[in-house]
Amino acid sequence: xxxxxxGRYALRLMLDIAMNDTVEPVRLKDTAMRQSISVKYLEQIxxxxxxxxxxxxxxxPQGGYRLAKxxxxxxxxxxLRQVExxxxxxxxxxxDAVDCERQSECVTIxxxxxxxxxxxxxxxxxxxxxxxxxxxxxxxxxxx
Amino acid sequence: xxxxxxGRYALRLMLDIAMNDTVEPVRLKDTAMRQSISVKYLEQIxxxxxxxxxxxxxxxPQGGYRLAKxxxxxxxxxxLRQVExxxxxxxxxxxDAVDCERQSECVTIxxxxxxxxxxxxxxxxxxxxxxxxxxxxxxxxxxx
DNA sequence: TGTTAGCCTAGTGTGTCAATAGGAAATGGA
DNA sequence: TCCATTTCCTATTGACACACTAGGCTAACA
Numbered sequence: 001x002x003x004x005x006x007g008r009y010a011l012r013l014m015l016d017i018a019m020n021d022t023v024e025p026v027r028l029k030d031t032a033m034r035q036s037i038s039v040k041y042l043e044q045i046x047x048x049x050x051x052x053x054x055x056x057x058x059x060x061p062q063g064g065y066r067l068a069k070x071x072x073x074x075x076x077x078x079x080l081r082q083v084e085x086x087x088x089x090x091x092x093x094x095x096d097a098v099d100c101e102r103q104s105e106c107v108t109i110x111x112x113x114x115x116x117x118x119x120x121x122x123x124x125x126x127x128x129x130x131x132x133x134x135x136x137x138x139x140x141x142x143x144x
Numbered sequence: 145x146x147x148x149x150x151g152r153y154a155l156r157l158m159l160d161i162a163m164n165d166t167v168e169p170v171r172l173k174d175t176a177m178r179q180s181i182s183v184k185y186l187e188q189i190x191x192x193x194x195x196x197x198x199x200x201x202x203x204x205p206q207g208g209y210r211l212a213k214x215x216x217x218x219x220x221x222x223x224l225r226q227v228e229x230x231x232x233x234x235x236x237x238x239x240d241a242v243d244c245e246r247q248s249e250c251v252t253i254x255x256x257x258x259x260x261x262x263x264x265x266x267x268x269x270x271x272x273x274x275x276x277x278x279x280x281x282x283x284x285x286x287x288x
Numbered sequence: 289t290g291t292t293a294g295c296c297t298a299g300t301g302t303g304t305c306a307a308t309a310g311g312a313a314a315t316g317g318a
Numbered sequence: 319t320c321c322a323t324t325t326c327c328t329a330t331t332g333a334c335a336c337a338c339t340a341g342g343c344t345a346a347c348a
């Protein structure tokens with residue numbers, strides 16, 4: 001029951017882009033430095049976000065990445081679901097789940113359903129904008 | 145972000161014992177039949193529950209397993225945490241976590257903390273007794 | 289003393305995780 | 319036009335966990 005590095009890094013990556021998008025787009029090289037994650041690994045993660053249309057890329061020198069929309073338009077859940085796949089705690093709650101033959105007599109699914117709702121509830125309650133605000137409130141002056 | 149079969153089976157196993165504990169203790173062979181899980185795999189899972197003191201074993205012929213306490217005294221979370229290890233969504237929230245060097249500037253941890261509370265909240269809200277009730281309400285007559 | 293149960297440890301195939309590696313393609317500047 | 323920079327794409331790899339299976343041992347009842 002763990003969120004993988006891919007999911008956690010994706011969130012930090014999106015936050016890093018949100019916070020450093022100035023005149024120039026954000027280069028992965030710089031994000032990699034700031035976040036202590038390899039460029040190569042970030043490339044893989046961001047390709048998922050580009051394909052989803054969450055991030056726009058600009059190639060060549062002075063290229064980089066920009067958010068496609070405003071930070072407030074991305075919930076944490078949207079980002080995690082994009083890179084982690086489904087965030088449901090059991091497979092039978094996934095959209096494309098093959099239905100389980102025990103489903104009719106299954107009572108544990110009630111727990112999993114409520115758990116799923118609780119998880120998605122928290123993850124969709126916050127947006128990138130919230131993270132940006134928190135980061136600005138807290139200790140960001142130290143980093144500059 | 146998935147609960148493993150070990151966790152899911154443990155819950156079904158405890159529920160099965162709770163529902164079939166009569167004069168004779170519950171044999172794994174029977175649970176295996178009812179739940180469509182191999183005896184060998186159930187043995188491994190139940191050994192974790194015996195060690196935790198959640199289940200008492202009786203050896204020899206007419207042996208089997210009994211719950212050590214009443215169904216209402218086991219929350220779903222207790223059972224899952226026992227076999228799955230920690231149910232925290234990120235490693236840095238575990239009891240014995242080595243502290244992360246980025247922790248002071250980390251804002252994503254606020255999300256993970258709230259997520260963790262939501263998860264434990266749901267899992268500790270229900271007990272085995274609830275599952276027993278649900279099972280009795282619903283379709284249990286079909287199985288008999 | 290044999291059968292029936294639980295107890296214990298080892299092994300195994302499969303897959304995912306968490307990266308690293310290498311090169312191709314685009315683009316702006318000298 | 320060439321070069322440096324940056325994104326894009328695919329392959330590979332080591333480690334580890336997952337989900338079991340297998341085999342033998344021990345306790346207890348009849």
